[in-house]
Amino acid sequence: MTVREVGDKHGIPTKTLRGWLETAIISIGADDRYSGTGADTRQPPPLSAGQLRSLRQGRSPISVVNELAQKQILRDIDWEDSRTGRAHKPLFTFSLTATRADDGSTLRAEGRSTTKAAARTSAAEDLVQQLAAALSWWGARAGGGAPDRSQPRGGRTPATRRPTAGPSRHEPFQW
Helix, strand or coil: CEHHHHHHHHCCCHHHHHHHHHHCCCCECCCCEECCCCCCCCCCCCCCHHHHHHHHCCCCHHHHHHHHHHCCCEEEEEEEEEEEEECCEEEEEEEEEEEECCCCCEEEEEEEECCHHHHHHHHHHHHHHHHHHHHHHHHHHHHCCCCCCCCCCCCCCCCCCCCCCCCCCCCCCCC
16 A cells, blocks of 8 residues: 555545654655565764754753654653652752664763752753764764864853952952
């Protein structure tokens, strides 16, 4: 049975049905028929450090992890949570484990906080940072160049960096 025949039978547009099958990693043969294998033989889409940076912009780390899973860049995402401490002062721990689809390596991250949301966000941020570091390293190796070190990590140049200690009451502020 072809994709179109199945769509017509169930009243689903062919384009929608194709999208569902692709998301479920069900392969369709060249003759537009189900091939019978559920194994994914496609390579995951490549992701550069720059693409990950643009994906992260203005988004929560949890939504970035979920989107990377939808794009099949991360697989087998597993969240585990635990609670320790007293009832009036709990400490929540979230452990996040994911497998990179491109090389099969496992990434592990952990976040701790007094709220579940903050602990989960911390774990997701740690995982995204691990992935960014791995992609930056790989991009530098593949491109033959070193990562851009022209700006300090905090994004501030030495001239605009804030001092670590403030002035005393009686002394004027010195840069």
